[in-house]
Amino acid sequence: MTRQNKFKTLRLFALHEFIQLYFTKSDWLKIGYLTDSIELIEDHPRLLRSLDFKDDDYEGNSLQVLSKLISENASNLYEIERFIEAKKQTQNQRPVSIPEFVSTVQTRQPERVITFAPDVFRIPDKSLDSNVLSVMMPFDGKFSGTYTAIRNVCRRLGVECRRADDIWDNSILIQDVFDLIFTSKAVITDFTDRNPNVFYETGVAHTLGKLVVPITQSVADIPFDLRHHRALTYLPNTEGLLKLEKDLERKLTKVFS
Numbered sequence: 001m002t003r004q005n006k007f008k009t010l011r012l013f014a015l016h017e018f019i020q021l022y023f024t025k026s027d028w029l030k031i032g033y034l035t036d037s038i039e040l041i042e043d044h045p046r047l048l049r050s051l052d053f054k055d056d057d058y059e060g061n062s063l064q065v066l067s068k069l070i071s072e073n074a075s076n077l078y079e080i081e082r083f084i085e086a087k088k089q090t091q092n093q094r095p096v097s098i099p100e101f102v103s104t105v106q107t108r109q110p111e112r113v114i115t116f117a118p119d120v121f122r123i124p125d126k127s128l129d130s131n132v133l134s135v136m137m138p139f140d141g142k143f144s145g146t147y148t149a150i151r152n153v154c155r156r157l158g159v160e161c162r163r164a165d166d167i168w169d170n171s172i173l174i175q176d177v178f179d180l181i182f183t184s185k186a187v188i189t190d191f192t193d194r195n196p197n198v199f200y201e202t203g204v205a206h207t208l209g210k211l212v213v214p215i216t217q218s219v220a221d222i223p224f225d226l227r228h229h230r231a232l233t234y235l236p237n238t239e240g241l242l243k244l245e246k247d248l249e250r251k252l253t254k255v256f257s
Helices: 003-021 025-034 038-043 047-052 058-072 075-093 141-157 174-182 196-207 224-229 238-255
Strands: 132-136 160-163 187-192 211-216
Touching: 003 058, 003 075, 025 038, 025 047, 025 075, 025 238, 038 047, 038 211, 047 058, 058 075, 132 141, 132 196, 141 160, 141 187, 141 238, 174 196, 187 196, 187 238, 196 211, 211 224, 211 238
Parallel strands: 132 160, 132 187, 187 211
Antiparallel strands: none
C-alpha cells in the first residue's frame, strides 16, 4: 500500500468511526444527495434497516457503503469530510440540556443517567404532576367498588385520582396509560386475578422509577419477586373496602404530604 493510499484509508476509518456513533438516517440521505449516490444509500438491503434496529451488522454495512462511495468518486471523500465537520460544529454549538427527572422513588438525580427511546409509545410532552395518583386495574365492573374506595381516599387528601379509562387523549390506549404513569407521582396497581395488562403497566411504572403501591385480594396473585413490596390486601365487600380505604389513607398521606 502506498503512503497516499494508507493516508486515504486512515481518513476513511476516521469518518467511519464518527458515522457509527452519530449518523442518523437523515444524515445518510443527505450524504446520498451530496454525492449523487442516493440510490446506493436507499437501495442497500441492510444499511438503513440495520441503523434503525441497531443491528450488529450496521458497523459492516456502513463501512461497506462508505468505501463504495469513496471508491466510485475520489471527490466524495472531501464532500463527506466537509459534511461531518459541519455536523461536529452544530453538535458543539447545541446547548447541553438537563434531563427531565420523572422518578418519584429517587430523591435526587443519580450520577448515571440512561437515555431510552421506546418504539411502542412516545415520550409525552408533559411534566410530572406531584398531585396525581394513577390507578392500574382491569377494566372490569367488579373492580368499581375498589376504584370508588381509592377515589374516596384521594378526595379526602385533595389528590387527583386518574385511571386510564378516565382519559382518551390518544387513539392508542397504551399511549394514554404511559402518559398517565409518566406524569403521576404514585401508581396503585391491583394484582387481583393476575391481569397481564396490570403486570405490563407495573413494569412500565418501575422502569420510570415511580412509587408503586400494590394492592390485591389475594397475595398469591402477586409475582413472587414483587412480594417484598408489601401489598395491601382487601376483600371486595363493604367491610373489606372500608379497611382498604383506611390502609390506603395511611400510606398515601405519607406519599403526598
